Amino acid sequence: MSIALAMLVQNEIDLAITSAAFIRQFREDWPDARQTAFVAEAQEEGTLTYKYGNFTIAVMSIEKPMADVTAELCASSRLWPDGRQFNTEYQAHTIVTILPEGDDKDRESSVLLSQVVASLVAISPETIGVYWAAANHLIAADLFRRMAKEVLPAPLFEVWVALNVGHRPEDGAITAHTVGLNNLGLMDVEIPNSTKDAAGTYEFLTNIALYLLDNGLIIKDGDTVGESAEERIKAIYAGSLVDPLKTVIQLQGETKPQQAALSG
DSSP states (O other), rough: OOOOEEEEEEESSSSTTOHHHHHHHHHHOGGGGGSSOOOOOOBBTTEEEEETTEEEEEEESSSSSSSSSSHHHHHHTTTTTTTOOOOTTOOEEEEEEEEEESSSSSHHHHHHHHHHHHHHHHOOEEEEOOOOOTTTTEEEHHHHHHHHHEEEEEEOHHHHOOOEOOOTTTTEEEEEEEGGGGGGTSSEEEEEOOOOOOHHHHHHHHHHHHHHHOOSSOOOOOOOOOOSSSEEEEEEEESSSSOOOOOOEEEEOOOOOHHHHHOO
16 A cells, blocks of 8 residues: 655745635546545644545645755756746645545555546646656646546546656666656666667657556567567566666567568
8 A cells, every 4th residue: 555645846835725715626637536425534723634435636736846966856857848937935834634444546546646636636726746756756836737637537647657868978878767656556767878869769658657557567578579570679587777676577678580681
């Protein structure tokens, strides 16, 4: 059982986030969820806690910045509009958590967390961004809400999973990795040394991640994958090169013997 977590990055504490306003907005946003009751638990100042079906929802506002690296997260995010200034002087954040009862509810937790956050954004004019903890990236608040309303309850892939492609400093090789698939009951994917250019690597990583999200963990240790009959890329379960505490699917390129002969 894991906790799904996001944070609202706010200019200042937003008094517009009240229990009544949140529940009203949530019911308006997600009509299919109206049959499930919000049962308020013991409330503390600045905190809203509910039982909602088989989940516990907690919303806690804190009058201080989220972290020193928020501006860096914004600068590296694919989901922060180019040219939009980030308020580096923001003064508050709100932690939103979903705790499920029982196991194997990772995707359900992510859907509910996305719904709750999207509704909170709608009632919170002070919220400028959303930090999605499982993917370790920052999303512009208005973009988050628009994507959530358009996509949910289908997987909110671009929010739930960060796709990172870059050049290795020591030799310039293109590497890539996902962050967030492991929080959906899957395994993150790493490409230690891509044979494609950056755009091709990003597309390939996206396709592999979507394939896992749609089909489950069906790529097994030692399987060969590829985008054509000629492409042979071995999938190896190995310790992550990014996070040593994780086991990931590493995609390692192979060259067929006839290709080697032609290239020689």
